[in-house]
Amino acid sequence: MILHARAQRQAQARLSPCARRRWLSQSASERLVMGPVQSYISTSRDPFLNLSIEHYLLQKSGPETTILFLYVNRPSVIIGRNQNPWFEVNLALLNNAYEKKSEAPPPGLGVVDLVRRRSGGGTVFHDEGNVNWSVICPPAKFTRDTHAEMVVRALRSCGIDRARVNERHDIVLDQGCRGPATDAEDTHRTPYQSASGTSPRPLKVSGSAYKLTRTRALHHGTCLLSSPNLNIIPDYLHAPGKPFMTARGVESVSSPVGNILLNNADFIRAVQEQFHAKYENAGIREPLQVGNEMLDLEGVKKGYDELRSMEWTYLQTPQFSISSKSEDTKDPDLELSVRFGALNTGSLKASRLQSGEISLPEQSIGHKVHEMKSWDEALDPMLAGLDKSQRQKLTTWLDKMLPSAKVPRQEIR
Amino acid sequence: MSGAIATSAVAAGRVLQRSAVRCSRPQFLRLRAQNPARSFSLSSRVLEKKYTEDHEWVDFTPGDKIATIGISEYAAKALGDVVFVELPSIDLEVTKGESIGAVESVKSASDILTPISGTVTEINNVLEDKPAAINNSPEADGWFAKITINDPAELEELMDEGAYKKFTEEASE
Numbered sequence: 001m002i003l004h005a006r007a008q009r010q011a012q013a014r015l016s017p018c019a020r021r022r023w024l025s026q027s028a029s030e031r032l033v034m035g036p037v038q039s040y041i042s043t044s045r046d047p048f049l050n051l052s053i054e055h056y057l058l059q060k061s062g063p064e065t066t067i068l069f070l071y072v073n074r075p076s077v078i079i080g081r082n083q084n085p086w087f088e089v090n091l092a093l094l095n096n097a098y099e100k101k102s103e104a105p106p107p108g109l110g111v112v113d114l115v116r117r118r119s120g121g122g123t124v125f126h127d128e129g130n131v132n133w134s135v136i137c138p139p140a141k142f143t144r145d146t147h148a149e150m151v152v153r154a155l156r157s158c159g160i161d162r163a164r165v166n167e168r169h170d171i172v173l174d175q176g177c178r179g180p181a182t183d184a185e186d187t188h189r190t191p192y193q194s195a196s197g198t199s200p201r202p203l204k205v206s207g208s209a210y211k212l213t214r215t216r217a218l219h220h221g222t223c224l225l226s227s228p229n230l231n232i233i234p235d236y237l238h239a240p241g242k243p244f245m246t247a248r249g250v251e252s253v254s255s256p257v258g259n260i261l262l263n264n265a266d267f268i269r270a271v272q273e274q275f276h277a278k279y280e281n282a283g284i285r286e287p288l289q290v291g292n293e294m295l296d297l298e299g300v301k302k303g304y305d306e307l308r309s310m311e312w313t314y315l316q317t318p319q320f321s322i323s324s325k326s327e328d329t330k331d332p333d334l335e336l337s338v339r340f341g342a343l344n345t346g347s348l349k350a351s352r353l354q355s356g357e358i359s360l361p362e363q364s365i366g367h368k369v370h371e372m373k374s375w376d377e378a379l380d381p382m383l384a385g386l387d388k389s390q391r392q393k394l395t396t397w398l399d400k401m402l403p404s405a406k407v408p409r410q411e412i413r
Numbered sequence: 414m415s416g417a418i419a420t421s422a423v424a425a426g427r428v429l430q431r432s433a434v435r436c437s438r439p440q441f442l443r444l445r446a447q448n449p450a451r452s453f454s455l456s457s458r459v460l461e462k463k464y465t466e467d468h469e470w471v472d473f474t475p476g477d478k479i480a481t482i483g484i485s486e487y488a489a490k491a492l493g494d495v496v497f498v499e500l501p502s503i504d505l506e507v508t509k510g511e512s513i514g515a516v517e518s519v520k521s522a523s524d525i526l527t528p529i530s531g532t533v534t535e536i537n538n539v540l541e542d543k544p545a546a547i548n549n550s551p552e553a554d555g556w557f558a559k560i561t562i563n564d565p566a567e568l569e570e571l572m573d574e575g576a577y578k579k580f581t582e583e584a585s586e
Contacts, residue, residue, distance in 0.1 A: 081515075081522045082497045121520035140584075144519065169520070210521035214467050214510075248541065249497050250517055318497060319541070 036064060037279045039272055042071035043291035047078065047115045047126060052303035053294050054220065055118055058136050060299060063215045067136040068275040070268055070287070073126040075229070076113035077236055080121040080209065082249040084317045086241050086369070088123040089114060091403040093236055109229060112236065114405075116313050119220060121209030122252030123237055129227030131264050133271055134220035142217035144169045148208055149187040150278055151221065154270035156184075158262055162192045163205070171206035171221070173258060175199055203258030225262045233257070241401035244325060249318030314370035314405060315341035322401060324394065332390055334398075336360070343367045348382050358382050370405035462552075463568055464577035465528045467510075470552060473568065480568075481556050482528055484516075487581045489551035492518040498540040498547065501558060505533045509567055514557065516547065525557060529567050535559035 040057070042050050050071040057067055077089050085091060097111045109127075126132065135147040148165045155163040155171070162173040165188050174192035176199035182189040193202075204224075211218040227233075237254070260267075273284045294300045306312050321337040329351060336346040346360030360382060367378045375395040376383065383391050460472045468488035473480035489495070497517040507513050512524040513533070536558045539546055547555040562568070572580060 080517075080520075082499070082517045118522060119520070120517040120522040144521075208520060210519075212521050212523040214524070214526060318499075 036062075036066065037276070038065060038067045039275065039285060039287040040067065040069045040290050041268065041287040042069070043289050045072060045074040045128070046292075047073040047076040047113055048304055048307045049292070049295065049300075050132070051078075051115065051117055052300050052307055053290055054134050054136075054218070055303045056294070056297065056300045058211065058213065058216055058218045061136060061216070064138055065136075066138075066141070066279050067134075068272065068287075069134040069136070070271065071132050071134075072128055072130065072264065073132065074113070075109045075111075075125075075127040076115055077123060077125055078115045078117050079123045080250050080252075081116065081118055081211075081316075082120065082318055083116070083123060083252070084245075084247045084249055084320055085114060085116075085314065086317075086402050087239055087245055087247045087320065088237065088242075088252055090236055090238050090240070091405070092240070092400070095403055095406050109232065114313060115307060116316060117209070117307075119209040119211040119218065120250065121207070122250065124207055124222050125227075125229070125233045125236060126222065127227050127229055129225055129229070129259065129264075131223045131225060131267050131271075132220060133223060134218065135275070136216055136218045139212065139215070139217045142212075142219070144208070144210065144219070145188075147219045148206070148221065150274050151206060151223065151271060152187040154267065154274040155260065155262075156187075157270050157274070158266055160260055160262065162190055163260075164188055164190045164193070166202065168253070169208045170204050170255070171223070172202035172204050173260065174202050201256055204255040205258060205260050223260070223267060224257060225260050225264055225267055227259055230257065230259065241322060244401060245320055245322045247318060247320035249320075310370055310405060315368070317341050319344075324397065332386055332394055334394060338369055341368055341370060343369070343378070346379075346382070350385055358385070369402050372402070372404045375399060462574060463528070463571035464574070464580075465526070465571055466580065467526050467528075468581075469526060469528045471528045471568065471571065472556075473562070475565075478561050479534060479559050480529060480531075480562050481559050482513075483556040484525060484547065484551055485577070485581075486551045489548050489555070492516065492521070492523060492547075494518055495544045495547040498544045498557075500536040500538070500540065501533045503533055503536060507531060507533065507560065516544070527560065528571060529560060530563045531560040532563075533558050534561050 038061070040053075042053060044050055044053075050073060054069055054071075057069055061067055077094070079085055079088055091114070094112050094114055097109070133147075133151060135150070145165055148169055148171055152163050152165055152171055160173070162175075163171055164174065166172050174190045174194070176192045176194035178191050179193070180191065182191050182193075192199075206221045206223045208219060208221045210220075237252070269284065272287060276282050276284055295304060317338070317340075319337065319339045321335060324332070324334040326333065332351060333349040334346070335348075337344045343360065343364055343366065346364070348358045349356065360379075364379055364382060372378060375398040376391065379395075383394070386394070460474055462470055462472050464470050464485060468485045468491075469482055470485050471480050471482045484492075495516050495518045499515040501507070501513045505513070507527045507530060509528065509530045510526055513527040514525040516523055516525060537546075537556050540555065540557070549555065
């Protein structure tokens with residue numbers, strides 16, 4: 001089997017560049033089942049691709065292998081598997097950039113992708129000042145802290161002695177004055193930790209999320225090194241509809257964040273060193289570079305297409321409802337419930353003073369929120385009793401709270 | 414179901430006591446001798462429970478087509494606080510070992526695998542509003558789905574309670 005693959009590889013290496021690309025991916029998939037400790041780094045900045053390579057490694061690597069995968073994404077908002085994009089993300093800000101087809105004026109960052117990842121947890125913002133690290137291992141070796149501790153050791157080896165793992169399995173930098181020395185091996189304490197709570201809150205620099213399968217455990221995290229966008233990230237993670245919604249699923253916990261002020265290459269090298277020291281008791285080995293050529297692997301392509309699909313991003317949203325809750329008692333009171341990303345039930349009262357209530361009519365049920373072209377049309381029979389200005393006010397409000405989606409741009413390969 | 418069985422057993426016992434008062438000693442002994450036979454036929458209809466190495470359980474009455482599945486107490490403890498449950502849709506056809514849903518706990522997404530092949534006939538909607546039911550009562554109120562079994566032979570391959578207990582003890586060593 002191995003001999004066969006090697007012969008094929010040699011044959012392909014003599015062929016066209018296209019075949020060579022195949023050769024690279026062939027060698028990547030071969031290595032997946034070979035060494036017990038493997039290290040990869042991505043040359044791509046595409047968040048959909050990097051998460052799909054990671055998922056492929058999770059699914060296809062040998063059950064006893066331990067894998068490190070490092071990648072950097074272009075500006076993107078990454079929501080957790082069981083989150084709601086209308087609740088977590090300012091979709092209008094993302095849409096602006098798509099519609100203008102060029103760099104949007106500040107505070108826009110130009111095109112920012114929206115990605116629903118496969119692991120749990122909350123929403124994060126990625127850009128080139130953030131390095132993502134990911135460790136895949138057998139479930140027996142897995143704890144929620146093990147690899148955050150490994151990354152803290154990497155940071156401390158770069159001189160970042162304020163770094164520690166907190167009780168949420170995230171990495172923070174303590175902001176207090178230096179106190180009595182702590183055990184240097186203890187990755188959960190630093191001399192800068194404030195016991196009295198008088199010093200500023202620790203700054204979060206790395207968030208964790210996990211995906212557990214039958215045979216494997218994946219722990220991945222961000223690491224905020226030098227993002228130029230810290231001041232505008234909150235704009236992207238502020239959803240106007242949030243105060244009006246009740247949502248099942250997972251709500252993000254927001255924390256003050258900060259840059260570590262390290263360069264990417266130093267961090268990457270330090271994490272690789274700590275990884276090899278932990279699992280091989282050895283020095284750093286050259287990681288295998290992976291990138292666009294991985295799309296030649298059917299498993300990667302399949303996951304990639306799924307992550308980019310509107311179905312995955314929007315219809316996977318846990319059930320939620322939105323209520324207009326207007327301050328003005330004369331305003332119409334609308335409530336809509338959305339299941340699998342589509343209108344499911346709803347009711348309208350012409351005003352809070354009236355008792356009569358109209359239910360969401362049959363023809364409105366099933367309209368997908370992310371495909372909504374006109375709320376006025378979708379809810380037409382229900383809104384018939386409202387006067388023109390009330391009706392317009394209500395549909396404009398819905399447009400603002402539940403924006404429709406723009407198709408992600410095609411990656412140029 | 415098990416409640417109904419218990420009630421009828423108590424009723425049967427009462428009838429037995431009443432008749433015991435009126436009947437002679439040999440008759441009473443004969444009646445009492447019948448009792449174990451009767452309870453034997455009852456206990457053969459009691460639920461059997463099997464476990465998988467992936468920490469799912471399946472409850473079934475031998476001869477019945479429908480089984481209930483869920484995750485074990487051991488798994489629920491390992492997951493931590495469950496905050497979201499994704500249930501399968503009714504009529505979904507599933508193959509043993511396939512993902513049938515998912516749970517999220519402490520930032521972790523975990524797949525739930527079906528221990529048997531068949532068709533989903535019922536789901537535990539309570540888990541949508543109260544995902545914590547999986548932690549509070551993983552092997553009873555926190556059940557996940559009911560499945561019409563395709564092949565009862567698949568159940569034979571699973572562990573009984575004793576074997577599963579041993580398996581989890583070895584796993585945590």
